[in-house]
Structures are given as C-alpha cells and as structure tokens.
Amino acid sequence: MRAVPGADGRRGTPPNAARPRLQRARELFGALGATAWERRAASELLAAGEAVDTSRPAWAERYDLTPREAEVTRLAAEGLSNQRIGWQLGMSHRTVASHLSRVFAKTGVSSRKHLPAALRA
Secondary structure (H helix, E strand, C coil), X not given: CCCCCCHHHHCCCCHHXXXXXXXXXXXXXXXXXXXXXXXXHHXXXXXCCCCCCCCCXXXXXXXXXXXXXXXXXXXXXXXXXXXXXXXXXXXXXXXXXXXXXXXXXXXXXXXXXXXXXXXXX
C-alpha cells in the first residue's frame, strides 16, 4: 500500500507524471489534518521539481488564504466557536468573524458547517 500516491512512481518516471497525484495527496492529507503525511507529499513534490509553499496547508494555497485565515479556518472547521477561536489565537471574536467572512468569500461557502467539505474538495 502506498501512503503517498505517486511517491513510489516518481522515481524512474518523468517528474510530470507523478505531480498531479502528489498534489492531490497533499491536499487530502492537509484537509484531514494529517500534517506529517502532508509534509511527506510536499517533500515528494519538491523532489519532483515542483515549487511548494510549505508554510501553509495545500487547501490554504488553493483558496489563497493568508496564514491567519488558514488558522481560523482550520479551527472553525473543527467546530470551535468564534469566541473559542479568538481565545486560542489571541484575538477578539469580532476579528475571527471578519476573518471567516473573507474565508467564506474566497472559498465560496456560505457558512462554517460547509468549511470541512470545501477543504477536502
């Protein structure tokens, strides 16, 4: 069983052949919160010659979220309230709401209950 699809096939094949599978694997691992596997997929992408921003999850890159928006999004997708997110990140619940408003616009979702699906898409 291959944990990172494309990783085994990357060696000895043209770099472009493995990239789509590795990119998809990285996105899925990021959406699932499997950060170690997401980093492994990112490492394989780098080895295949792909430029990878490892400072934020793949889904955050896809939606062009800032690092702070990505933090707020991750916590909201886990079901935390604005007040709890604010407490964890050291900001007011109104600032959290402002971040989520921008995230909703960027992801095309209308409420926090749809965030997990948007991150997996």
